[in-house]
Amino acid sequence: DAGVIQSPRHEVTEMGQEVTLRCKPISGHNSLFWYRQTMMRGLELLIYFNNNVPIDDSGMPEDRFSAKMPNASFSTLKIQPSEPRDSAVYFCASSLTGSNEKLFFGSGTQLSVL
Amino acid sequence: GIQVEQSPPDLILQEGANSTLRCNFSDSVNNLQWFHQNPWGQLINLFYIPSGTKQNGRLSATTVATERYSLLYISSSQTTDSGVYFCAPRVEGSNYKLTFGKGTLLTVNP
Numbered sequence: 001d002a003g004v005i006q007s008p009r010h011e012v013t014e015m016g017q018e019v020t021l022r023c024k025p026i027s028g029h030n031s032l033f034w035y036r037q038t039m040m041r042g043l044e045l046l047i048y049f050n051n052n053v054p055i056d057d058s059g060m061p062e063d064r065f066s067a068k069m070p071n072a073s074f075s076t077l078k079i080q081p082s083e084p085r086d087s088a089v090y091f092c093a094s095s096l097t098g099s100n101e102k103l104f105f106g107s108g109t110q111l112s113v114l
Numbered sequence: 115g116i117q118v119e120q121s122p123p124d125l126i127l128q129e130g131a132n133s134t135l136r137c138n139f140s141d142s143v144n145n146l147q148w149f150h151q152n153p154w155g156q157l158i159n160l161f162y163i164p165s166g167t168k169q170n171g172r173l174s175a176t177t178v179a180t181e182r183y184s185l186l187y188i189s190s191s192q193t194t195d196s197g198v199y200f201c202a203p204r205v206e207g208s209n210y211k212l213t214f215g216k217g218t219l220l221t222v223n224p
Contacts, residue, residue: 031210043200043214055210089155103147103202103212105157 002026004106006092012112018080021109023092024073033103034067034077035091043091049075050097061086082113116141116205118215126221127191135186135218137201145204146177147212148186152197160186160199191222 005024013019025032034046048056052069060067064083069075079086092106117140127133137146148160161168161175163184168175172191177184184203188195198219202212 033210042216045211048210050210091157093157097209101145102159102162104159105149108155108157110155 004092004094004104006090006106006109008109009107010110010112012114013082014114015083016081017113018078019082019086019111019113021077021090021092021111023075023077023106025075025092025094026104027073029094029096029104030072031095031097031101032069032075033093033095034075035093035105037089037091037108046077046090079111082111084113087111087113116143116203116213118201118203118213120199120201120215120218122218123216124219124221126223129191129193129222129224131191131222132187132189133191133220135188135199135201135220137184137186137203137215139182139184139201139203141182142206143179143182143203144206144208145212146179146184147202148175148184149200149202149214150195150197151200151217152194157200188220191220193222193224196220196222 007022032049046059047067049069067077089108091108095103119138150158163175163177165179172189174187198217200217201215
């Protein structure tokens with residue numbers, strides 16, 4: 001099992017540019033989460049998908065952020081336009097809804113917006 | 115929302131020492147997980163433990179849901195145990211949202 005795969009590992013961009021982060025969940029998992037980690041706010045849930053459907057996007061900071069899950073094996077988080085305050089580590093995680101719902105994280109994307 | 119308090123915030127140990135990390139939470143929960151974030155930033159799931167006790171090698175965890183706390187025990191600590199340990203409970207009534215505590219930063223010195 002390859003685990004949750006995220007790309008890129010690092011992204012450096014300039015303010016105003018579009019940023020797209022990618023995630024491949026563990027095969028068979030039906031729940032996918034995007035988290036953001038900062039020193040100030042810790043780990044925050046941005047959006048939750050179940051069976052490819054967005055269930056809770058209340059954590060998405062503003063309209064500049066959007067996320068999609070076109071199929072069970074792929075999700076994207078897009079920031080357009082990016083701002084310096086978006087600099088953070090973005091994690092994707094997946095789990096299988098059911099009796100043992102352990103959450104597994106990808107390695108994260110370190111985003112720096114200059 | 116649910117309040118999650120982890121203690122201590124920081125802990126420094128010598129290799130070989132034992133430690134206990136605590137997680138208090140304010141509401142009834144139906145899920146609780148412990149994670150280790152290593153110095154390279156990777157988040158590793160240690161335990162899924164909504165209640166009871168589990169052991170995995172030198173680590174064990176206990177959750178007393180009725181008293182709203184969970185404990186993580188690390189025995190014979192090693193330098194590779196260094197990192198941040200997060201507790202993440204899920205409030206009853208939710209079927210997906212884990213709330214992460216601020217973590218305990220553990221440093222194990224050789």
